[in-house]
Amino acid sequence: MVSRRALLGRTALALAASRFLSPVTAIAVQPQPYADGDPFMLGVASGDPRPDGFVLWTRPLGLSGTATVGVEIADDDGFRRIVRSGSVTASPARGHAVHVEPVDLDPARTYFYRFHLDGATSPIGRTATIDPQATRMRLALAACQHWEHGWFSAYRDMVAQEINVLLHVGDYIYEKSFGTGPDVRSFGAPDPFTLDEYRVRHALYRTDPDLQAATAAFPIIATWDDHEVENDYASLQGSVTEDPAAFVARRAAAYQAWFEHMPISPRRLTPHGAADIVRRFEWGALASLSVLDCRQFRTSQPCGRGGQVIADCAEVFDPVATMLGLEQEAWLRDRLANERTRWSLIGQATMVSRLPLPGGGDARWSDIWDGYAASRDRLIAALRQPAVRNAVLLGGDVHSFWANDIPSDPERMEGPVVASEIVTSCLASRSGPEELFTGIQGRNPQVRFHDNDNAGYTLLDIDAERIDGRFRAVRDLTDPNSASFDLRRFAIEDRAPGVRI
Structure with missing residues (x-):
C-alpha cells in the first residue's frame, strides 16, 4: 500500500x-x-x-x-x-x-x-534566476578559445571568482588550426564542413574539465563570431568556401551544431539554416545587456572577400553597408530609446573603436567595425539617445586586452566621449598581430590601455555608482594548472563616460 x-x-x-x-x-x-x-x-x-x-x-x-x-x-x-x-x-x-x-x-x-x-x-x-531588484552583479567577459593553442584554465578562475553570469562574445570553437608555436593538444580531425563534423568539434570542446566545471557553476549568455563557422565569413558569403551553395550548407550545419551545444532556447534555431540569437537581458534598474549578432546579417567586407588590410576604400563609407543588418540596428535603437537601466551593456563580437594601422593614411582592418563606418555611426547614434545613461560596449575577437573611450566621431577619433569600450583578450589562443597593434595609443588617443601579450578574460563588478573591472590574465597557457592574475584594474564611473585606468 x-x-x-x-x-x-x-x-x-x-x-x-x-x-x-x-x-x-x-x-x-x-x-x-x-x-x-x-x-x-x-x-x-x-x-x-x-x-x-x-x-x-x-x-x-x-x-x-x-x-x-x-x-x-x-x-x-x-x-x-x-x-x-x-x-x-x-x-x-x-x-x-x-x-x-x-x-x-x-x-x-x-x-x-x-x-x-x-x-x-x-x-x-x-x-x-535574475534578481529584478539587483543592486550589484559580477559578470565575466570571454572570447576566442582555441583547443590546440592553450588550456582553458581561465574557466577555473571564473569559478573561483563566483561570477553571476558569463558573457561569451564569440569564437567558442575554432574550425581550423593556424599559426606557429607549441600546441598543447590536437583537434585530431580535419576542418569540419558537415553537421556531424561540427558536432564532433563541439563535443571535443565539451570534454575539457575546466570548461565543464564552469558551465556547471554559472549561467552563460553567448553570441558568436566567425570561427564557429568559417574565418571571416559575412552573412551568406564564405571567405574560404567560395562556392555559395557549399557555404550556405556549411553555415547551416555549423549553426545547428552551435545550437545543439549551447544552453539557448529551442525556438531560436529557425528554419532554413538560420538562428535568432539577438536578445536582451535586464537586472532590474541596474543594468541591461543587449546581445548582438555581428555575422549573420552583415554585408560583405569592403574592397575584397574576408578580412584584410585596406586603404582608401570608398566602400568603407557606403551608407548601405551594415555590420548588423538594418533590422537588428532598428531593434537595438528602439530598445535603447526606451532604456530604463543605469548601465546599458552591449555584447557583440569585435572592436568598435577606430584601429588606425601603421603606415599612416586610411589603412584599416576590413573585418571589424572599421570596415563599416556608416553602420558604426548609426550604432553611436543609438548609444547617444537621451534614455541611455551609461553605454558600455563589450567585445572580443582581436586576441588582446583593450580599454577604450568611444568619441562621438570615432572615424576621426574626436568629439566628446559618449561610451566606454572593454575588449577582452583570447581565453586561450595566440596573441593578436603585433605589427598591427604596435604604437596604437599614439595613433588613437582614445585607447586608454592595450595589452597584446596575455590571454585570459575580463571580470566586471557592477553597482549603481561604477563598474570596477579587472583584466585577468593566465600566467601560462601551456600549463593546465596555471593560475590567473590581475593584469590591470580599471573603472567606469556613473555618468562619466570613458575608462579610468
Missing part, C-alpha cells in the same frame, strides 16, 4: 513537471540503449537567465534513437527539495541535445539541476 505521504510527494512532482515550458512533458522516464560509458560525458550547462527561469542543457552521447531524459530542479544540491521535475525527448535530428526551459521559478534564487537516463545521472549543475 502506498502511504499518504508518498502519494502526496508523487502528486507534487507530477504537478511540478507540468509547469515546464515545451518541449518538456510529464511522462515516465523509460530505459534507453546507449553505448558503454557515461552518457553525460559532455556535462551540463545553463544559460539565458530570466527572473523566472533559464535554459538547461545537456547532450547525452551514444544514443541510437529517440530517448527520454529525466530532469530535476531543486533548491538544494542534495535534491531534498525538488521544485520541478519532468522529462524531455532527445531526438537524433537535434543530435540528442536536450534544452529545457522551466518557468514560474522564484527570482533571485540559486537552483540546482541534473538529468537522468536509464540509471545514469548527470553531474549536478548550479544556476540562478
Whole structure:
C-alpha cells in the first residue's frame, strides 16, 4: 500500500513537471540503449537567465534513437527539495541535445539541476534566476578559445571568482588550426564542413574539465563570431568556401551544431539554416545587456572577400553597408530609446573603436567595425539617445586586452566621449598581430590601455555608482594548472563616460 505521504510527494512532482515550458512533458522516464560509458560525458550547462527561469542543457552521447531524459530542479544540491521535475525527448535530428526551459521559478534564487537516463545521472549543475531588484552583479567577459593553442584554465578562475553570469562574445570553437608555436593538444580531425563534423568539434570542446566545471557553476549568455563557422565569413558569403551553395550548407550545419551545444532556447534555431540569437537581458534598474549578432546579417567586407588590410576604400563609407543588418540596428535603437537601466551593456563580437594601422593614411582592418563606418555611426547614434545613461560596449575577437573611450566621431577619433569600450583578450589562443597593434595609443588617443601579450578574460563588478573591472590574465597557457592574475584594474564611473585606468 502506498502511504499518504508518498502519494502526496508523487502528486507534487507530477504537478511540478507540468509547469515546464515545451518541449518538456510529464511522462515516465523509460530505459534507453546507449553505448558503454557515461552518457553525460559532455556535462551540463545553463544559460539565458530570466527572473523566472533559464535554459538547461545537456547532450547525452551514444544514443541510437529517440530517448527520454529525466530532469530535476531543486533548491538544494542534495535534491531534498525538488521544485520541478519532468522529462524531455532527445531526438537524433537535434543530435540528442536536450534544452529545457522551466518557468514560474522564484527570482533571485540559486537552483540546482541534473538529468537522468536509464540509471545514469548527470553531474549536478548550479544556476540562478535574475534578481529584478539587483543592486550589484559580477559578470565575466570571454572570447576566442582555441583547443590546440592553450588550456582553458581561465574557466577555473571564473569559478573561483563566483561570477553571476558569463558573457561569451564569440569564437567558442575554432574550425581550423593556424599559426606557429607549441600546441598543447590536437583537434585530431580535419576542418569540419558537415553537421556531424561540427558536432564532433563541439563535443571535443565539451570534454575539457575546466570548461565543464564552469558551465556547471554559472549561467552563460553567448553570441558568436566567425570561427564557429568559417574565418571571416559575412552573412551568406564564405571567405574560404567560395562556392555559395557549399557555404550556405556549411553555415547551416555549423549553426545547428552551435545550437545543439549551447544552453539557448529551442525556438531560436529557425528554419532554413538560420538562428535568432539577438536578445536582451535586464537586472532590474541596474543594468541591461543587449546581445548582438555581428555575422549573420552583415554585408560583405569592403574592397575584397574576408578580412584584410585596406586603404582608401570608398566602400568603407557606403551608407548601405551594415555590420548588423538594418533590422537588428532598428531593434537595438528602439530598445535603447526606451532604456530604463543605469548601465546599458552591449555584447557583440569585435572592436568598435577606430584601429588606425601603421603606415599612416586610411589603412584599416576590413573585418571589424572599421570596415563599416556608416553602420558604426548609426550604432553611436543609438548609444547617444537621451534614455541611455551609461553605454558600455563589450567585445572580443582581436586576441588582446583593450580599454577604450568611444568619441562621438570615432572615424576621426574626436568629439566628446559618449561610451566606454572593454575588449577582452583570447581565453586561450595566440596573441593578436603585433605589427598591427604596435604604437596604437599614439595613433588613437582614445585607447586608454592595450595589452597584446596575455590571454585570459575580463571580470566586471557592477553597482549603481561604477563598474570596477579587472583584466585577468593566465600566467601560462601551456600549463593546465596555471593560475590567473590581475593584469590591470580599471573603472567606469556613473555618468562619466570613458575608462579610468
